[in-house]
Amino acid sequence: MEFFTTIDWAVIAQIIMIDVLLGGDNAVVIALACRNLHPNQRRRGIMWGTAGAIILRIILVVFAVTLLKIPFLKFTGGLLLLWIGYKLMVQTEDDDGHELEASDKLWAAVKTIIVADIAMSVDNVIAIAGAAGQVDAGHHQFGYIVFGLLVSIPLIVGGSQIVLYLIDRFPIIVTLGAGLLGWIAGGMIFTDPGLIQYVGNHIEAYSTTAGVIAALGVMIFGELAKRSKRKK
Template identity: 50%
Template sequence: MTELMSNPDVWLAVGEIILIDILLGGDNAVVIALACRKLPEAQRNKAILGGALGAILLRIVLIFFALELLMLPYLKLVGALLLIWIGIKLMLPEDEGEHADLKASPKLLGAIWTIIVADALMSLDNVVAVAGASHGQLELVIFGIVVSIPIIIWGSKLVLRLMERFPIVIKLGAALLGWIAGGMAVTDISLPALPSWAYYIAGITGALVVVAVGGSLARYQQNRTLRSKDA
């Protein structure tokens, strides 16, 4: 374990996992707030803690299965394509009414259950991204998630403000997902052995594709919104 933690590549992977969880965890913070809004003040912290712990355990289980599936031929290629789309989607304007139908429960257990279920339904992007960044090491996944969940819960407002104030953070995060997607694609077991430089070329290509396509689609959506307001 000491040998593992002294490896700089391990800390790079942990940093990627934490960043992914923060970037893709904004929705989770919104869900937690909405699910707890009908609870008495004294019970809100219990609901947040219980829901977060349940969500952590469930996400670790989902990522374990994702890691196993990524060992099958062609599934890393599929995961890479999905990850590129997730990166592109991260750069698009948010849908303000996305969580409008989420029901808040006036009971503690009901609120905890709402948080866990909503997190499970929203975790596909997070699961795929973290599985790709972990390079098959579940202990890195667990460490990264345990570190990032408190940041998401208690620091979500600060993180969201930083993202709004410095849009470059979103772009860098999307590029990171593209980088992971490229690296994931060239390590699929269905492909022949490739030279080490192919990993970096694929990562750079994935990052450029995500930023270019995501930026173009974001500008298109913004222009369309402006035209509809002027009409």
């Protein structure tokens, strides 16, 4: 109760804003991963995937400072995100339709959401940790982080459902969503501290170009793979 009586709502608002703004792409990932689930399972996929991602994000925030110093973490996360974007785009409603039970497809979607969220969350968790650092050290900082992230869950879930609604009516959004993941991945790779250490600070200037190339690459190769599967 002491936490709620002394809470600084300005800090909570900052954490929620950071999570929503930097986590907008998470709503796209959740929608892409759940789009081929049965309508009755979509809500469960969104809820479980979001819950797992939030829990892991809280853990990551606790170790944010250490994570920032790990060379090639963002580089590896970027490569992983490229692969996820490609797979989400190529995946169709018929994939594994006869090989996987509904529950298996549900948990496969949940795992995709969690893995993608981890890959994208490096900058996010560092920003959240920075916002929480404005309050006194100790358990209060952790309390702010947890409370802020929990409050943002309905916003992420609601965003995912809106994207799913649009995907059902405008399939091109799947391609654009995969391109968004490619854009994020390209920027992550070219701003990795380990890569900068070996290549030089000038490489950061090419992060935008890398994002554009990665986005186009995911969309083009994904589209070619989809056409190849249709021919077969």
